[in-house]
Amino acid sequence: EGEGADSEGEGADSEGEGADSVKKASFALCVGVGYLSDPPNANGLAHFVEHMVFMGTEKYPDENEWAAFLSSHGGEDNGETDAETTCFYFDVHPNYLREGLDRFCQFFAAPRFAWGSSEREVKAIESEFQQAKTSDSNREAQVHAALIDEAHPYNTFGWGDRRSLVERPAAARVNMQREMRQFHAQHYSAGRMSAVVLGKEPLDELQLWALESCGAIPNKQTSRPRFSSGPPPFAPHRLPLEVRVKPLKDVRRIDFSWFVPSLQEHHRCRPAEYVAHLLGHEGAGSCLAALKAAGLATDLSAGLQEDTSAAAEFAVSVDLTPRGASELDSVVAAVLAFLGFLVRAGPQAWVQEELRGLAALRFKFAESEPEVDYCRRIALSMAQPFYPPEPDAVLSGDQLLSAWRPELVEELLSRLTPSSLLLTVVIAESGAAGDGGDAAGPGGEWQVEPWFDTQFRVSPPLSAERRSLWDEAYAGAGGGPGDAPWAALFALPKPNPFIPTDLSLLCPPPAGGADPSSKPSPPSLLESTPSGCVFCLPDSRFFAPKGVVALEIGTPGASASIERRLLGELAAKVCAELLNEESYSASLGGLGLEIFATPRGWALQVDGFSHKMAQLGVRACETLASLATRGDDAEVGEAFSRVLQQYELGLSNACFKVGDRAPYERRRVLEASFFHYDDMLRAVRGLTPQQLAGFVADTLGGGAYISTYLGGNVDAAVALSFSKAMHAALGSPPPLQQSDVHANTVMLLADEGSCWLVWAVGAKNPTDSNSAVETYWQLGPSEHGLSARLTLLEHLMYEPLFDALRTKQQLGYTVHCCARNTLQMLGFTVTVVSATHVPLEIEGRIGEFVASFLDSLAAMPATEFAKNVEAAVANRLQRDRNLAEEAARYFPEIEARTFVFDRAEREAELMRATSQSELAEWARRALVGDEARRLSVHVHKGGADPAGEALPDGALRFELETEKAKLSTWTQPDEPLPPLAM
Numbered sequence: 001e002g003e004g005a006d007s008e009g010e011g012a013d014s015e016g017e018g019a020d021s022v023k024k025a026s027f028a029l030c031v032g033v034g035y036l037s038d039p040p041n042a043n044g045l046a047h048f049v050e051h052m053v054f055m056g057t058e059k060y061p062d063e064n065e066w067a068a069f070l071s072s073h074g075g076e077d078n079g080e081t082d083a084e085t086t087c088f089y090f091d092v093h094p095n096y097l098r099e100g101l102d103r104f105c106q107f108f109a110a111p112r113f114a115w116g117s118s119e120r121e122v123k124a125i126e127s128e129f130q131q132a133k134t135s136d137s138n139r140e141a142q143v144h145a146a147l148i149d150e151a152h153p154y155n156t157f158g159w160g161d162r163r164s165l166v167e168r169p170a171a172a173r174v175n176m177q178r179e180m181r182q183f184h185a186q187h188y189s190a191g192r193m194s195a196v197v198l199g200k201e202p203l204d205e206l207q208l209w210a211l212e213s214c215g216a217i218p219n220k221q222t223s224r225p226r227f228s229s230g231p232p233p234f235a236p237h238r239l240p241l242e243v244r245v246k247p248l249k250d251v252r253r254i255d256f257s258w259f260v261p262s263l264q265e266h267h268r269c270r271p272a273e274y275v276a277h278l279l280g281h282e283g284a285g286s287c288l289a290a291l292k293a294a295g296l297a298t299d300l301s302a303g304l305q306e307d308t309s310a311a312a313e314f315a316v317s318v319d320l321t322p323r324g325a326s327e328l329d330s331v332v333a334a335v336l337a338f339l340g341f342l343v344r345a346g347p348q349a350w351v352q353e354e355l356r357g358l359a360a361l362r363f364k365f366a367e368s369e370p371e372v373d374y375c376r377r378i379a380l381s382m383a384q385p386f387y388p389p390e391p392d393a394v395l396s397g398d399q400l401l402s403a404w405r406p407e408l409v410e411e412l413l414s415r416l417t418p419s420s421l422l423l424t425v426v427i428a429e430s431g432a433a434g435d436g437g438d439a440a441g442p443g444g445e446w447q448v449e450p451w452f453d454t455q456f457r458v459s460p461p462l463s464a465e466r467r468s469l470w471d472e473a474y475a476g477a478g479g480g481p482g483d484a485p486w487a488a489l490f491a492l493p494k495p496n497p498f499i500p501t502d503l504s505l506l507c508p509p510p511a512g513g514a515d516p517s518s519k520p521s522p523p524s525l526l527e528s529t530p531s532g533c534v535f536c537l538p539d540s541r542f543f544a545p546k547g548v549v550a551l552e553i554g555t556p557g558a559s560a561s562i563e564r565r566l567l568g569e570l571a572a573k574v575c576a577e578l579l580n581e582e583s584y585s586a587s588l589g590g591l592g593l594e595i596f597a598t599p600r601g602w603a604l605q606v607d608g609f610s611h612k613m614a615q616l617g618v619r620a621c622e623t624l625a626s627l628a629t630r631g632d633d634a635e636v637g638e639a640f641s642r643v644l645q646q647y648e649l650g651l652s653n654a655c656f657k658v659g660d661r662a663p664y665e666r667r668r669v670l671e672a673s674f675f676h677y678d679d680m681l682r683a684v685r686g687l688t689p690q691q692l693a694g695f696v697a698d699t700l701g702g703g704a705y706i707s708t709y710l711g712g713n714v715d716a717a718v719a720l721s722f723s724k725a726m727h728a729a730l731g732s733p734p735p736l737q738q739s740d741v742h743a744n745t746v747m748l749l750a751d752e753g754s755c756w757l758v759w760a761v762g763a764k765n766p767t768d769s770n771s772a773v774e775t776y777w778q779l780g781p782s783e784h785g786l787s788a789r790l791t792l793l794e795h796l797m798y799e800p801l802f803d804a805l806r807t808k809q810q811l812g813y814t815v816h817c818c819a820r821n822t823l824q825m826l827g828f829t830v831t832v833v834s835a836t837h838v839p840l841e842i843e844g845r846i847g848e849f850v851a852s853f854l855d856s857l858a859a860m861p862a863t864e865f866a867k868n869v870e871a872a873v874a875n876r877l878q879r880d881r882n883l884a885e886e887a888a889r890y891f892p893e894i895e896a897r898t899f900v901f902d903r904a905e906r907e908a909e910l911m912r913a914t915s916q917s918e919l920a921e922w923a924r925r926a927l928v929g930d931e932a933r934r935l936s937v938h939v940h941k942g943g944a945d946p947a948g949e950a951l952p953d954g955a956l957r958f959e960l961e962t963e964k965a966k967l968s969t970w971t972q973p974d975e976p977l978p979p980l981a982m
Contacts, residue, residue, distance in 0.1 A: 044160015285491030
């Protein structure tokens with residue numbers, strides 16, 4: 001379930017960051033080695049080395065020194081291990097980039113590999129793996145790895161866990177410390193690394209710094225491992241192959257996989273992208289459109305799943321309806337028939353030209369992304385073995401299409417055939433196909449994949465009848481619904497009508513260029529009527545032909561009952577489904593559409609190229625309003641059926657992971673209008689399209705208050721015209737007082753004094769070995785001073801919490817703290833997910849840490865405190881990188897009726913004015929003193945009984961069903977609108 005636009009944000013405000021500071025500096029370094037290079041007796045070694053390089057260096061031996069440096073200068077870091085690359089990256093306040101580079105590059109020049117830390121890092125990898133085990137996609141991928149021929153590099157276990165890194169090596173008398181050092185010595189060579197540095201200094205200076213820091217990394221003249229000379233993942237005689245996998249979640253899916261020779265060298269023309277574009281298209285004549293019309297599927301995706309020097313995997317995934325789950329061969333025939341259709345149609349130059357033009361358009365008007373993400377992306381791109389050496393391609397190599405090679409498209413399509421297919425059926429036992437999905441015939445014996453403990457079975461070789469059905473469909477001769485073959489239903493997409501052609505600027509940059517240090521103007525109120533308000537912010541910073549329109553349609557009684565809330569959700573989803581063919585084309589043309597239900601009605605956002613933004617927004621409003629009169633419409637009925645099936649699956653799988661369940665249960669306690677997913681699942685099953693029509697007619701007929709924000713390449717006249725057009729498209733609902741729209745109401749944990757409540761639940765997944773604890777302190781209604789203190793508290797606690805509970809105590813892989821804004825009620829959480837400790841133990845460790853942290857906060861050297869305050873302020877004042885971030889900062893202020901458009905600046909000023917003693921005294925009162933109002937959510941691992949849990953000293957057991965109604969409530973007051981723009 002979505003939390004709505006203003007339900008809750010991370011950080012003291014649900015808005016994005018503010019206005020005045022420079023961007024962060026960032027660095028990424030990619031090593032040309034990954035888990036495919038793991039030795040056979042040490043699966044996961046590449047991942048293990050990624051962890052261990054951070055355990056101090058010869059120059060900076062303290063293990064926590066790097067983390068402390070980043071924390072005090074507003075930075076973060078991370079690492080990731082993939083099949084053939086390992087990437088490391090960090091960001092930091094730009095004034096500290098040079099020192100950061102020196103410290104960071106020492107991890108690759110002279111790591112200590114402190115073996116005393118190895119046990120802790122194995123525990124971290126084990127905790128990470130235990131969380132990965134709850135993902136059905138991870139489990140399926142490992143089943144594939146187990147089925148692949150043993151001689152192929154893909155037959156491996158790249159995650160690593162305690163068994164592969166400790167137990168099995170010990171049994172085989174393998175010295176893992178020596179293996180780790182040998183792996184690093186062999187593969188971590190400057191000649192096999194790519195690096196990207198981003199800072200505010202001139203390029204020559206950044207180059208000098210890069211040489212200083214990266215120059216310390218030795219070049220060992222070792223060649224990068226390549227795996228292209230080996231056998232294919234599956235010997236030809238083993239294919240086609242069908243395997244059935246038992247999922248953990250309630251899933252109905254069928255996956256198609258073809259393993260083909262590596263496509264890495266064809267990155268300039270990307271033939272797989274061409275095939276995926278047509279096979280994964282969602283418009284008229286597409287494979288998905290045909291499957292939907294037949295009632296067999298709700299979604300289809302296609303593309304490269306993996307591409308290494310060993311092999312590329314082209315994959316198609318189809319989400320099934322219950323009927324589709326019982327008619328699997330019809331679905332298989334449809335996908336194969338579309339592939340055959342593409343072969344017969346031949347490569348289309350105009351399609352590639354459209355893709356090339358769209359890529360060029362996206363690149364020319366690319367919006368800024370987080371600095372660390374940008375560096376990481378470019379470093380990974382540069383690490384590819386056939387990366388273009390041309391200097392002008394460094395930034396565009398992974399973005400642009402510069403060649404058309406139709407013969408490569410033909411070659412790829414020639415390999416995507418029935419005879420080379422690996423087919424994976426993933427259907428829960430409760431699915432229509434029965435025991436793991438047996439609609440297509442009996443399977444072999446169930447087996448258990450040893451690493452993830454996933455049950456799977458390999459079906460016997462295809463019968464002659466099924467093979468003939470597949471081959472006929474591929475040839476275009478049969479297999480379709482009714483009398484017509486599938487191929488008769490297919491057509492290539494028409495040229496995209498949503499590609500923008502008018503790229504002119506309504507707000508051009510000033511003649512002398514924009515002043516990057518100027519303070520951005522807030523949105524202006526253009527109109528305020530009983531029907532709503534219109535805010536506009538013409539672009540004065542980005543100067544791109546792009547825009548954002550966001551509106552909330554506030555309606556009466558949207559959350560008055562579970563049925564009304566469900567009908568609101570279904571109306572938004574059915575509207576989106578009816579618009580899917582148009583909105584999909586719009587998304588390819590750089591224009592996104594979202595429509596979703598909120599506790600107060602509906603919200604809609606269109607963002608991207610501004611040329612056809614109004615067209616798509618008006619169509620969305622028209623489609624939503626039209627539901628009021630289409631209760632018996634066949635198209636609506638079919639869309640309603642597909643949406644209902646997907647929605648039921650979503651509710652059935654909600655909060656499957658304990659890390660998701662904990663915050664969900666916290667919100668369930670705190671939010672006055674909250675409907676549990678089990679109750680929603682029971683209630684939604686009886687709803688009909690006719691009820692949906694009645695609900696939309698009654699809701700819009702009862703009036704609406706529409707809050708609208710338009711930003712970017714718009715001016716006041718365009719904004720007002722657009723707003724009027726959308727209001728008319730909704731049927732011009734009568735005016736509604738804002739006070740009649742659902743108000744944000746929060747439960748108070750206590751009316752006065754302190755309290756500590758514990759709400760315990762069990763894991764939804766009975767096989768989940770993880771437990772989770774989220775401890776929440778309710779601090780008070782949102783106001784600037786409290787928000788400033790809360791932001792400082794989060795910044796100061798985050799790193800020592802992680803160091804204490806994750807790095808040193810190894811409670812679990814997930815450890816973090818976060819400021820919370822729940823319907824304008826501020827709070828603070830500490831969250832731990834653990835596979836080794838029960839909730840009571842986790843709670844005790846959290847309490848011990850909080851007590852020690854409060855002491856250290858009071859005793860922190862004044863210079864260190866001041867340094868951390870400035871880092872926190874710099875993070876708070878991060879400039880918006882693009883129009884979407886700008887809208888994400890301003891529109892929630894309009895939705896929540898707070899209208900504080902300079903919130904970040906106000907709170908940054910208060911952060912600087914907060915003394916160390918003032919913050920320490922407040923934190924002690926709020927977290928452990930007589931003002932502490934605390935709610936702990938305990939999610940017990942699968943099979944554990946939460947009712948039998950002992951409570952921490954001083955805590956009271958909270959029974960939500962009986963005690964929530966006894967709590968007092970707080971309702972957010974409305975603030976007056978700002979004055980109209982003159």
